[in-house]
Amino acid sequence: xxxxxxKHIIALRDLSKEDIELLISTAESMREINNRDIKKVPxxxxxxxxxxxxxxxxxxxxxxxxxxxxLSADTVNITTSSSSATKGETxxxxxxxxxxxxxxxxxxxxxxxxxxxxxxxxVNCSIINAGDGAHEHPSQxxxxxxxxxxxxxxLDGLKVAIVGDITHSRVARxxxxxxxxxxxxxxxxxxxxxLPPGVxxxxxVTVCSSMNEALQDADVVMxxxxxxxxxxxxxxxxxxxxxxxxxxxxxNIKLAKPNAIVMHPxxxxxxVEMSSSTVDGEQSWILKQVENGVAVRxxxxxxxxxxxxxx
Amino acid sequence: xxxxxxxxxVIDPSQNIDDVLDVIxxxxxxxxxxxGLKAPSGAEIIDATGKYVVPGLIDMHVHxxxxxxxxxxxIISGTKAAVVGGFTSVCCMPNTKPTIDNKAIASxxxxxxxxxxxxxxxxVGSITYGLSGxxxxxxxxxxxxxxxxxxxxxxxxxxxELMMRALQYAAGIGIMxxxxxxxxxxxxxxxxxxxxxxxxxxxxxxxRVAEDIATARxxxxxxxxxxxxxxxxxxTKGAVRIIREAKARGVKVTCETAPHYFTLTDDAVRGYNTNxxxxxxxxxxxxxxxxxxxxxxxxxxxxATDHAPHHLDEKDVEFNVALNGIIGLETSLPLSxxxxxxxxxxxxxxxxxxxxxxxxxxxxxxxxxxTGAIADITLIDPSVEWxxxxxxxxxxSKNSPFLGWTxxxxxxxxxxxxxxxxxx
Numbered sequence: 001x002x003x004x005x006x007k008h009i010i011a012l013r014d015l016s017k018e019d020i021e022l023l024i025s026t027a028e029s030m031r032e033i034n035n036r037d038i039k040k041v042p043x044x045x046x047x048x049x050x051x052x053x054x055x056x057x058x059x060x061x062x063x064x065x066x067x068x069x070x071l072s073a074d075t076v077n078i079t080t081s082s083s084s085a086t087k088g089e090t091x092x093x094x095x096x097x098x099x100x101x102x103x104x105x106x107x108x109x110x111x112x113x114x115x116x117x118x119x120x121x122x123v124n125c126s127i128i129n130a131g132d133g134a135h136e137h138p139s140q141x142x143x144x145x146x147x148x149x150x151x152x153x154x155l156d157g158l159k160v161a162i163v164g165d166i167t168h169s170r171v172a173r174x175x176x177x178x179x180x181x182x183x184x185x186x187x188x189x190x191x192x193x194x195l196p197p198g199v200x201x202x203x204x205v206t207v208c209s210s211m212n213e214a215l216q217d218a219d220v221v222m223x224x225x226x227x228x229x230x231x232x233x234x235x236x237x238x239x240x241x242x243x244x245x246x247x248x249x250x251x252n253i254k255l256a257k258p259n260a261i262v263m264h265p266x267x268x269x270x271x272v273e274m275s276s277s278t279v280d281g282e283q284s285w286i287l288k289q290v291e292n293g294v295a296v297r298x299x300x301x302x303x304x305x306x307x308x309x310x311x
Numbered sequence: 312x313x314x315x316x317x318x319x320x321v322i323d324p325s326q327n328i329d330d331v332l333d334v335i336x337x338x339x340x341x342x343x344x345x346x347g348l349k350a351p352s353g354a355e356i357i358d359a360t361g362k363y364v365v366p367g368l369i370d371m372h373v374h375x376x377x378x379x380x381x382x383x384x385x386i387i388s389g390t391k392a393a394v395v396g397g398f399t400s401v402c403c404m405p406n407t408k409p410t411i412d413n414k415a416i417a418s419x420x421x422x423x424x425x426x427x428x429x430x431x432x433x434x435v436g437s438i439t440y441g442l443s444g445x446x447x448x449x450x451x452x453x454x455x456x457x458x459x460x461x462x463x464x465x466x467x468x469x470x471x472e473l474m475m476r477a478l479q480y481a482a483g484i485g486i487m488x489x490x491x492x493x494x495x496x497x498x499x500x501x502x503x504x505x506x507x508x509x510x511x512x513x514x515x516x517x518x519r520v521a522e523d524i525a526t527a528r529x530x531x532x533x534x535x536x537x538x539x540x541x542x543x544x545x546x547t548k549g550a551v552r553i554i555r556e557a558k559a560r561g562v563k564v565t566c567e568t569a570p571h572y573f574t575l576t577d578d579a580v581r582g583y584n585t586n587x588x589x590x591x592x593x594x595x596x597x598x599x600x601x602x603x604x605x606x607x608x609x610x611x612x613x614x615a616t617d618h619a620p621h622h623l624d625e626k627d628v629e630f631n632v633a634l635n636g637i638i639g640l641e642t643s644l645p646l647s648x649x650x651x652x653x654x655x656x657x658x659x660x661x662x663x664x665x666x667x668x669x670x671x672x673x674x675x676x677x678x679x680x681x682t683g684a685i686a687d688i689t690l691i692d693p694s695v696e697w698x699x700x701x702x703x704x705x706x707x708s709k710n711s712p713f714l715g716w717t718x719x720x721x722x723x724x725x726x727x728x729x730x731x732x733x734x735x
Binding site: 013090091092110111112113114115117118132133134135136167170173196197198199201202 | 505506507509510511512513514515516582583624627628629630631632
């Protein structure tokens with residue numbers, strides 16, 4: 001079995017194709033645990049994991065917590081409302097104080113891109129990125145890839161359309177980094193105000209001039225959440241117009257391959273980026289993504305801890 | 312103390328001198344330049360063989376942080392860093408606490424520099440009270456107190472009418488307006504240049520057009536009013552083009568750039584390096600090329616550092632939280648000498664950009680080695696190599712993107728008013 005040499009998982013940009021394949025294949029084997037009656041193995045017994053969330057999250061935080069618990073680690077959650085951040089403590093000081101309590105892994109979400117690299121330079125435990133600014137969200141990227149692999153048995157040669165606010169999306173960046181390393185081609189669509197400069201240089205990425213162009217013959221359609229607070233600001237007129245040009249609906253979904261799957265990192269704005277019928281339709285693999293999230297995060301925790309299966 | 316600086320390559324663009332000559336300094340003034348001069352009795356003889364002897368370098372854009380922010384830098388440490396870097400004069404920006412918007416603060420700076428500093432300090436007052444961008448400072452009194460220019464450096468004067476009136480008013484009393492040219496709405500919450508690197512790092516970008524638009528406004532206001540304006544820290548290809556075109560039309564515009572803008576691109580931000588975070592931000596390769604071309608063809612008049620000291624606690628934080636700015640006084644000379652090594656500038660052009668032009672733009676009465684001139688002189692060893700190390704910098708702050716770099720060239724002797732204030 002290949003060896004995972006990274007102490008931290010901060011960005012899929014930093015991982016090789018082999019690293020990513022290993023994480024996905026470990027996640028596939030972890031999935032079996034999640035289907036047992038007693039969903040727990042002793043792999044990370046005695047390990048302490050701190051989930052340090054500077055931004056609100058339901059899905060990701062819960063998923064990391066469950067992943068840790070299923071591997072028998074002790075998990076502690078700190079969210080911004082209960083942290084010292086509101087008292088003006090620096091990230092560095094918070095991290096050093098947490099470190100004094102000897103955690104093995106800190107899983108962090110933070111609004112500033114790159115803050116995990118900053119943290120990794122300060123502490124001696126492992127750092128896992130649960131989302132940093134508009135930079136990366138590696139666990140989401142990995143669970144998305146696992147979901148696509150479930151559907152197609154491969155990632156090589158897939159056409160993946162990603163539609164929405166690419167500029168502000170860490171999900172898009174992690175998917176682009178991971179998918180293009182594993183041989184998929186990525187097609188992006190969104191209002192030009194939401195397409196960052198040079199994004200086509202990130203890998204095998206094509207920037208499309210319309211959503212239809214991106215959807216055409218796609219194997220996977222990934223819709224991004226549109227931030228409601230951007231409405232009426234400078235990036236778009238309003239949700240109604242956005243939905244008209246960049247929303248997925250029963251008509252334009254037909255442009256994709258007949259059995260294409262539809263994905264969304266959640267939470268969904270029903271009726272904005274996706275019509276309810278596409279969220280709940282047969283092609284929707286959105287809940288499968290959430291299910292895979294636990295397995296992927298188990299694999300991440302397992303590998304940064306040295307990757308020895310004690311079972 | 313009298314001096315005989317022997318056998319150096321004297322370069323004085325103000326007199327078109329570039330020759331191996333001796334320089335005699337007496338009573339704080341340049342007494343004579345010539346070949347085979349005899350030392351006056353009691354004069355120290357400095358052997359300058361193989362060295363450049365140039366009019367003292369002038370950095371027209373520094374932040375000394377004094378008064379109010381002395382934990383970052385003060386007039387003593389800042390002027391020490393200046394003379395180590397070969398500068399005999401610095402112009403300090405008004406974003407101190409309190410702001411340099413009144414005679415008391417200007418006088419405090421001038422007096423402290425005279426009694427405790429190592430080089431000349433010329434304060435720059437604010438265009439508007441408290442840098443508020445709302446009403447004009449008493450520019451007349453600021454000028455009488457010794458300010459050599461006015462600027463709201465750190466931010467633009469957003470209100471175009473106020474900026475136009477400030478240009479007219481300043482021209483009337485004969486003080487230069489220095490503009491920090493940025494369109495703030497376009498800067499937004501950006502933290503680095505908007506481009507491929509910001510896309511990859513997921514950092515909010517500052518588009519180059521933010522600087523271009525503001526530069527265009529400033530040149531148009533200067534053209535309309537017939538008043539002079541100086542544009543600080545030019546960083547974009549577009550701004551260079553706009554200034555070049557304005558100059559061709561006869562607009563009284565001058566400008567400066569900083570060594571980091573012709574040395575680094577936004578690639579330096581990779582790794583979320585907060586020592587590569589400044590405003591305006593590091594740009595791209597074509598901007599760097601345009602800055603060099605602007606220096607070469609004279610569009611860019613001066614090299615200034617925008618020396619911006621910040622405490623480690625203000626830089627050793629998440630990228631978005633880190634303050635803008637880097638120190639520059641001790642690395643400016645070797646980074647600029649590299650332009651000569653690379654064939655971008657002649658030595659004469661370099662000395663003009665680092666001494667004669669800043670003096671001329673701000674009427675400092677420096678930047679020349681003519682007989683009777685104040686003896687501000689820098690001796691440069693162009694070949695000495697040294698490594699930038701934090702604990703060896705004279706500046707209180709260590710926020711430099713060049714830490715660990717090997718530099719070529721250094722000031723070996725710095726003379727201010729006839730007095731040797733630095734020897735390497």
